[in-house]
Amino acid sequence: MLPKLDVPIYETTLISNNQTIRFRPFLVKEQKIFLMAAETNEPKDTINAIKQVLTNCVLDDIDIENMATFDIEYLFLQLRARSIGEVVNLRFNCNNNVNVKDEEQKCGNLVKIDVNVLEINPTRNENHSNKIQITDKVGVVLKYPTFGSIDTNDLDTQDMQQILNVIVSCIDYIYDEEQVYYAKDTRKEELIEFVENMKQGDLEKLSAFFTSLPKLKKDVHFHCDKCGYEEDITLEGVQSFFA
Numbered sequence: 386m387l388p389k390l391d392v393p394i395y396e397t398t399l400i401s402n403n404q405t406i407r408f409r410p411f412l413v414k415e416q417k418i419f420l421m422a423a424e425t426n427e428p429k430d431t432i433n434a435i436k437q438v439l440t441n442c443v444l445d446d447i448d449i450e451n452m453a454t455f456d457i458e459y460l461f462l463q464l465r466a467r468s469i470g471e472v473v474n475l476r477f478n479c480n481n482n483v484n485v486k487d488e489e490q491k492c493g494n495l496v497k498i499d500v501n502v503l504e505i506n507p508t509r510n511e512n513h514s515n516k517i518q519i520t521d522k523v524g525v526v527l528k529y530p531t532f533g534s535i536d537t538n539d540l541d542t543q544d545m546q547q548i549l550n551v552i553v554s555c556i557d558y559i560y561d562e563e564q565v566y567y568a569k570d571t572r573k574e575e576l577i578e579f580v581e582n583m584k585q586g587d588l589e590k591l592s593a594f595f596t597s598l599p600k601l602k603k604d605v606h607f608h609c610d611k612c613g614y615e616e617d618i619t620l621e622g623v624q625s626f627f628a
């Protein structure tokens with residue numbers, strides 16, 4: 386029998402519940418999963434590949450299907466850092482307008498910014514709460530969106546129907562003075578009706594839960610060495626950290 390190759394084990398902490406997670410770096414067999422997903426160029430395949438790789442590499446019991454989207458993104462960022470490298474070399478084209486022979490045009494210089502992804506800490510909003518009191522008697526408890534429960538594009542939408550879809554899929558339970566009504570035991574139409582009968586201000590209270598979710602964010606300094614343009618920019622979301 387051939388010798389087994391030792392792999393290091395790393396630890397990280399989930400954002401939602403501070404649970405410590407142990408994982409190993411991804412290996413050639415996991416790279417193959419990513420390459421196959423990249424060939425189809427479908428976001429769904431990428432998410433499935435990420436889930437599969439996390440299932441392979443995480444050594445503790447985790448429930449990927451019910452994990453908050455930002456936990457998965459953070460975990461994946463940690464995993465990628467330990468597998469490929471901590472530093473991501475990002476490239477931006479300088480958008481500054483410059484004068485060339487009396488004509489305005491974009492500078493276009495390629496600016497390199499290196500980001501250490503292990504230095505990215507999730508932002509937490511102090512006012513973030515999953516329990517939203519609607520009236521004196523009635524309130525809603527929300528759960529974090531997961532890749533299984535929502536279309537993640539809907540999180541950034543302004544479209545009313547998609548906002549309602551996200552809210553309804555993330556209701557954990559509704560309560561009044563007497564009892565709790567679990568969403569899983571309630572028909573979807575009833576949940577939609579409940580949300581549709583809210584006042585605008587109450588809907589905004591629910592929406593605030595989603596806009597204040599923990600985010601992966603990093604401020605970097607952009608400096609163009611060709612035209613001298615400088616700007617502080619904020620990178621946000623896991624996709625910002627892939628070159």
Ligand SMILES: [Zn+2]
Pocket residue numbers: 479480481492493494609610611612613614
């Ligand atoms: Zn420039």
